[in-house]
Amino acid sequence: xxxxxxxxxxxxxxxxxxxxxxxxxxxxxxxxxxxxxxxxxxxxxxxxxxxxxxxxxxxxxxxxxxxxxxxxxxxxxxxxxxxxxxxxxxxxxxxxxxxxxxxxxxxxxxxxxxxxxxxxxxxxxxxxxxxxxxxxxxxxxxxxxxxxxxxxxxxxxxxxxxxxxxxxxxxxxxxxxxxxxxxxxxxxxxxxxxxxxxxxxxxxxxxxxxxxxxxxxxxxxxxxxxxxxxxxxxxxxxxxxxxxxxxxxxxxxxxxxxxxxxxxxxxxxxxxxxxxxxxxxxxxxxxxxxxxxxxxxxxxxxxxxxxxxxxxxxxxxxxxxxxxxxxxxxxxxxxxxxxxxxxxxxxxxxxxxxxxxxxxxxxxxxxxxxxxxxxxxxxxxxxxxxxxxxxxxxxxxxxxxxxxxx
Amino acid sequence: xxxxxxxxxxxxxxxxxxxxxxxxxxxxxxxxxxxxxxxxxxxxxxxxxxxxxxxxxxxxxxxxxxxxxxxxxxxxxxxxxxxxxxxxxxxxxxxxxxxxxxxxxxxxxxxxxxxxxxxxxxxxxxxxxxxxxxxxxxxxxxxxxxxxxxxxxxxxxxxxxxxxxxxxxxxxxxxxxxxxxxxxxxxxxxxxxxxxxxxxxxxxxxxxxxxxxxxxxxxxxxxxxxxxxxxxxxxxxxxxxxxxxxx
Numbered sequence: 001x002x003x004x005x006x007x008x009x010x011x012x013x014x015x016x017x018x019x020x021x022x023x024x025x026x027x028x029x030x031x032x033x034x035x036x037x038x039x040x041x042x043x044x045x046x047x048x049x050x051x052x053x054x055x056x057x058x059x060x061x062x063x064x065x066x067x068x069x070x071x072x073x074x075x076x077x078x079x080x081x082x083x084x085x086x087x088x089x090x091x092x093x094x095x096x097x098x099x100x101x102x103x104x105x106x107x108x109x110x111x112x113x114x115x116x117x118x119x120x121x122x123x124x125x126x127x128x129x130x131x132x133x134x135x136x137x138x139x140x141x142x143x144x145x146x147x148x149x150x151x152x153x154x155x156x157x158x159x160x161x162x163x164x165x166x167x168x169x170x171x172x173x174x175x176x177x178x179x180x181x182x183x184x185x186x187x188x189x190x191x192x193x194x195x196x197x198x199x200x201x202x203x204x205x206x207x208x209x210x211x212x213x214x215x216x217x218x219x220x221x222x223x224x225x226x227x228x229x230x231x232x233x234x235x236x237x238x239x240x241x242x243x244x245x246x247x248x249x250x251x252x253x254x255x256x257x258x259x260x261x262x263x264x265x266x267x268x269x270x271x272x273x274x275x276x277x278x279x280x281x282x283x284x285x286x287x288x289x290x291x292x293x294x295x296x297x298x299x300x301x302x303x304x305x306x307x308x309x310x311x312x313x314x315x316x317x318x319x320x321x322x323x324x325x326x327x328x329x330x331x332x333x334x335x336x337x338x339x340x341x342x343x344x345x346x347x348x349x350x351x352x353x354x355x356x357x358x359x360x361x362x363x364x365x366x367x368x369x370x371x372x373x374x375x376x377x378x379x380x381x382x383x384x385x386x387x388x389x390x391x392x393x394x395x396x397x398x399x400x401x402x403x404x405x406x
Numbered sequence: 407x408x409x410x411x412x413x414x415x416x417x418x419x420x421x422x423x424x425x426x427x428x429x430x431x432x433x434x435x436x437x438x439x440x441x442x443x444x445x446x447x448x449x450x451x452x453x454x455x456x457x458x459x460x461x462x463x464x465x466x467x468x469x470x471x472x473x474x475x476x477x478x479x480x481x482x483x484x485x486x487x488x489x490x491x492x493x494x495x496x497x498x499x500x501x502x503x504x505x506x507x508x509x510x511x512x513x514x515x516x517x518x519x520x521x522x523x524x525x526x527x528x529x530x531x532x533x534x535x536x537x538x539x540x541x542x543x544x545x546x547x548x549x550x551x552x553x554x555x556x557x558x559x560x561x562x563x564x565x566x567x568x569x570x571x572x573x574x575x576x577x578x579x580x581x582x583x584x585x586x587x588x589x590x591x592x593x594x595x596x597x598x599x600x601x602x603x604x605x606x607x608x609x610x611x612x613x614x615x616x617x618x619x620x621x622x623x624x625x626x627x628x629x630x631x632x633x634x635x636x637x638x639x640x641x642x643x644x645x646x647x648x649x650x651x652x653x
C-alpha cells in the first residue's frame with residue numbers, strides 16, 4: 001500500500017469525526033502550547049534580567065555588612081558598624097582591579113519643598129557613585145570631591161522625586177529642599193533608569209555627599225555598604241578576592257574566623273536570578289509536559305474506541321487483501337496525524353501566548369526554534385507511542401470475527 | 407478441457423473449544439471448474455460457514471488440501487493469504503459491508519488500493535468498468551446511505567469484480583433483500599456467470615439455489631448431496647413475479 005494512500009485514508013477517516021478529532025487534539029494542543037509558551041516566557045525573562053543587570057554594570061561590586069555574633073548573641077547586620085571610610089581608602093589604593101569606589105550610607109527622610117512633600121530615601125555617596133552604578137545626569141551637574149570633603153549641603157534627585165515635589169514643572173536646579181531638617185540645594189537631576197529587576201523604582205532617590213548624610217542626617221561614623229567597580233567584567237573575580245583580603249586585614253579578622261562583611265557582585269546576582277528563573281521554567285514545563293502525557297492518553301483512548309467502532313471495516317479491508325501491516329500503518333498514521341496537527345496548532349498557540357505575555361510585560365520576545373523542533377518530534381513520538389497499541393489491536397484482529405462483528 | 411479453479415481434498419477443520427474438539431468439516435472433497443455456478447447449501451451448524459472461510463482464504467484447514475487456481479494454501483503465511491484474497495477472490499457479503507460515507511466508486515476501488523502494482527488511473531478506470539457491469543455507472547458518486555439495499559449489494563458485487571478474481575464468493579448475498587430484489591441480484595449473478603465468472607454461492611434458501619447450476623449440500627460437516635441441477639432463469643422468475651403494487 002502506497003504511503004500517500006495511507007494518508008488519504010487516515011485523513012478521510014478523521015474527517016468523518018471532525019468534532020472528535022478536534023477534541024482529541026485539544027489535549028495535545030494545550031500540552032504543547034503551554035510548554036512552548038512557558039519555555040519562551042522563561043527565556044524572555046532571563047534575557048530581560050541579563051539586559052537589566054548589564055545596564056547596571058556587570059563589573060559592579062558591593063561590599064555589605066554581615067551579621068555577627070557577640071558573645072553568642074546575633075546582633076543582626078543593621079547594627080554592624082565595622083565598615084568605615086578607611087576600608088574605602090584601603091580598597092582604592094590596595095588593588096589594581098578596582099577603578100572606582102564609593103562609600104554608601106542610606107537614610108529614609110521626608111523631602112519637603114514649599115507645600116509639597118515626599119517620603120523618600122537619601123543615599124550618601126561620593127562623586128564616583130554615579131559612574132559605578134551607571135547613573136547619568138539629566139540636568140545640572142554632579143557634586144564634586146570638594147563637596148564631599150566639606151559635607152556640602154548639595155544633592156542630586158531622581159525623576160520620581162522631581163515629579164512629586166515639583167508637580168508644576170518648575171526648574172529644580174538651584175532650588176533648596178529640606179531633607180528632614182536639613183536644607184539642601186539641588187545641583188542636578190538624574191536621568192530616569194526605570195525599575196530594576198526586583199521591580200524597585202530606581203528613580204525614587206536622592207543622592208548627596210556621604211559625609212553630609214553621615215554627619216548632618218544620621219550622625220554616624222560608619223558606612224552601610226561600599227559600592228565599587230572592577231576595571232572590567234573579567235577582572236571582577238580577582239577584584240572580589242582582593243577586596244576580601246584587604247578588608248580582612250583592616251578589620252583584623254583572624255584566618256579561619258567569620259567575616260563581618262560580604263562581597264557581592266552583579267554577576268552573582270545575575271547567576272542567582274538566572275538559576276531561580278530556570279528552576280521555575282523547568283518546574284512549570286514539567287507540569288505542562290504532564291498535560292501532554294494526558295493528551296497522549298486521550299489519543300490512545302480515542303484510537304481504541306475507533307478501532308472497536310470500525311471492526312467491520314477492518315475485517316472487510318482484510319478480506320479484500322489488506323495485510324496486518326497495512327492495517328497497523330493505517331491506524332498509526334491516523335494517530336500521528338492527530339498528534340502532529342495538535343502539535344502544530346499547539347506551537348502556534350504557545351508562540352502567540354508567549355508573544356502576548358512578553359508584549360504586556362515589555363520583555364524581549366524570544367522563541368527558540370530548537371524548542372519548536374523538539375516539541376514537533378515529541379508530538380510525532382506521542383502519536384507513534386500512544387497509537388501503537390490500538391493499531392496493533394486492529395492489525396491482530398481475526399478477519400472472520402471482525403467481519404461478523406456487531 | 408476446462409480448468410479446475412477449486413480443488414478440495416479430504417478437507418477437515420477442527421475447532422478446539424475448551425478441552426472438547428468440534429469437527430466442523432469432516433474430510434470433504436470436491437472440485438469446481440472454471441465457469442461453474444455452484445450453490446453451497448446447508449442449515450446452520452452444517453459447516454458451510456467454515457467451508458466458506460476456507461474457500462475465501464480467511465481460514466486454513468486443519469488437514470487436507472485446498473488448491474485455488476493451482477496454488478496450495480496449506481503452507482502460506484497470513485500475509486500471503488492476504489495477497490491471494492486480493493488477487494484471486496471477490497467477496498460478496500450478506501450485509502454488503504460498504505464503507506460508510508464513502509462514495510460507491512471509492513468503495514469499489516478499495517481492493518485495488520492494496521495492490522501496489524496498480525496506478526491510481528488504472529484503479530479509477532477498473533472501478534468505473536466494474537460499476538458499469540453492475541449497472542450503477544450513474545451512481546458512482548453516491549454514498550451507501552443514498553443507495554437502496556439492492557444498489558448497495560450491486561456496489562459490493564462491483565467491488566468483488568474489480569480485481570478480476572478467479573472466484574466470486576457470495577455469502578448469503580440475498581439474505582437482506584426482498585424477493586424481487588433478490589431475483590434481480592440473481593439475474594446479475596447469472597449474467598456474470600454467462601460471461602465466464604466462476605461463482606460459489608453460499609445460501610440456505612432452496613428458492614435461491616435453484617438459479618445456480620450445481621448444488622453442494624452439507625450436513626454436520628459432510629457433503630450429503632453434490633449434483634448438477636436444472637438452472638432456472640432468474641430473469642424469467644422476475645418477470646413472473648406479480649406486479650409491484652403502489653402504496
